[in-house]
Amino acid sequence: MLGKLDQLANRLVELDELLMHPDATSNMDSYRKMTREHAELGPLVALYHSYQEAGNDIATAQEMLGDPDMKEFAQEEIEAAKATMARLERELQTMLLPKDVNDERNIFLEIRAGTGGDESALFAGDLLRMYSRFAERNRWQVELVSSSDSDLGGYREVIVRVVGNGAYSKLKFESGGHRVQRVPATETQGRIHTSACTVAVMPEADEVEDVNINPADLRIDTYRASGAGGQHINKTDSAVRITHLPTGIVVECQDDRSQHKNKAQAMKVLAARIKDVQLREQQSKEAATRKSLIGSGDRSERIRTYNFPQGRLTDHRINLTLYKLDFIMDGDLTELTNALAAEHQAELLAALGD
Secondary structure, X not given: OHHHHHHHHHHXXXXXXXXXXXXXXXXXHHHHHHHHHHHHHHHHHHHHHHHHXXXXXXXXXXXXXXXXXXXXXXXXXXXXXXXXXXXXHHHHHHHOOOOOOOOOOOEEEXXXXXXXXXXXXXXXXXXXXXXXXXXXXXXXXXXXXXXXXXOOOOEXXXXXXXEXXXXXXXXXXXXXXXXXXXXXXXXXXXXXXXXXXXXXXXXXXXXXXXXXXXXXXXXXXXXXXXXXXXXXHHHOOOEEEXXXXXXXXXXEEOOOOOHHHHHHHHHHHHHHHHHHHHHXXXXXXXXXXXXXXXXXXXXXXXXXXXXXXXXXXXXXOOOEEEOOHHHHHOXXXXXXXXXXXXXXXXXXXXXXXX
C-alpha cells in the first residue's frame, strides 16, 4: 500500500507542475482531466502526509526514551501516534478502494408488482413515493418514463428516471425483492397479507459509449396508447415498443404524445437494461466467490421486509432492523443506504485482504 501511495504522491507533484505550465490550458480536454485527477488525489495525498507525520512523531519520541525525565512523556507520544497511524491506515485503505464507475450516474428505477395482486400494485405505488421523497431530499429530479396502472391504484409496473449526482451510488443496493406485510384496505377481516414487488436500479447508459446496439437487432412497433391522455394520445400511434432480438428485452413507452420522444426514451431504457444485464453477469461471478450486496443478479431474491403492523423494516442482507417504518416510507432512507454502503465497503476491504 505504501508503495502505491508514494506513486500517487509523486503523481500529484507532477500534476501541480503540469497545471502551472503556461501551455496547460491549450488543450482544454486534457486540462479538465488533469484538474479532475488533481481534485481526486489531493485529499488522499494529504491523508498520506498526515500518516507519514505520525510515523515521524514516533521516531522522534523513540529518541527521547533514553532520557529518564522524558521517558513517560515519550511513551505517551508513541502510543498516541500509533493509534493515529492505525486510524489513518484504515482511512487510506478505504480511499484506495476501487471506485464504481457508475456511482455518479443517473438511474432508471423500475418497480414491478409481484405476488399479491392489487395489494402488490398498491405497494409498488408506495415504493415509488418512498423513492421519490428520497430523491426530493437529495434534490434530484424524478421523471416518469412508463407506467401501467392497476385498477385500484398503484402500478403493475412503473419506470422512472432519477437525475442527480450520486443517484446510482445511493440506490444501487435497492435491486431485488421487497416484501410487505400489512392489512390491505380491501381486507374486511383485519388479516395481515403478504405481497411483494421487485425493484431494479440501473445506471443510465450512454448508448454511444457504453452499449453497442445494432439497429438490425431491433424490432420497433408503434401502436395507439391506452389509458388516460385525452383524445390525441389515443387516436395516434404514438406509443413505441422496442424489442432487442438477441436478448429478448422488450421496452414500451407511451407516456408522451410524441412518437419520436417515446422512441428516444425507450432507447435509453433499452440501453440501460442491456448494460444492467452485463453488470449482473459480472456481479454473478463475484457473488460466486464472495458475498455481494448487489446480489447474484437474481431480481427475485428477497432483500427486505416491510412489516406495517410492527412498524418495522428488516434488510435481510445485513440483518438490519429499523423501527421507523413511517419515516422510511416518507423517504428517510439515509440510515439504511449508509449502512448498506458501509457493509459493501467492508466487503471490498475484506476482499483486498484475501
